[in-house]
Amino acid sequence: MRRITAGLAATTAGVALLIGVKAHSASAPRSALAGLGGTRPVASGPSAPAGTRPSPSRTATANGGFDGSVIQTQYGPVQVQAVFRDGRLSNVVVLQRTSGGRSSQIDSYALPVLTAEALKAQSADIDVVSGATFTSDGYAQSLQAALDAAGR
Structure with a gap:
């Protein structure tokens, strides 16, 4: 007893x-970008390195798509492309996403939320989606690299 x-x-x-x-x-x-403490995204593939800036004439209007870095997360790579129209962030296209089992399910609900937040904020300073911390962090880092490439 x-x-x-x-x-x-x-x-x-x-x-x-x-x-x-x-x-x-x-x-x-x-914030998905909080606490990065100087860490830099790792670029791979055809995308430009995080510190690369396009020519000033291209950033004056900032129209078109700018690829972010491929960010390796615990569950796979995440990469986005920032699309600008009339100098404003008009869309974020997911080029690579985590895959396999639960990761695909998490991404299916988290990525649209992250995109909506990024478009609303017009920046990569977005909140982490609960239950999708790694995807959120990778998304925000890749988006910040794309914004940097666009000169924003």
Whole structure:
């Protein structure tokens, strides 16, 4: 009987601790670019390196598509293209996404949310989608590289 009582007390304390931690972590949204602390995206493939800038004449109107860097996440690569029209971010096209099992399911709901947030913010300073932290971080880093390539 004492073991049962001790087990219930320990379980109750553990649940209370988890609820307290969850409530604290849900207090404020986190930017997908927060805490990068000087890390640079890794470019690969045909996309331009993150620090590359196009010629000034091209950035004056900033029309067209600019590929972001390929960002390697724990669940695979993420790459986006920023599309500009009349100098404004008009679309974000996903060129590469994580794949396989649960990652495909997560991306199917997270990527449209991230795109809507980026278009609204007109920047890569967007909130992380809950449950899609790695995809969100990769998306934001690749989008920032594309914005940098566009001179924005």
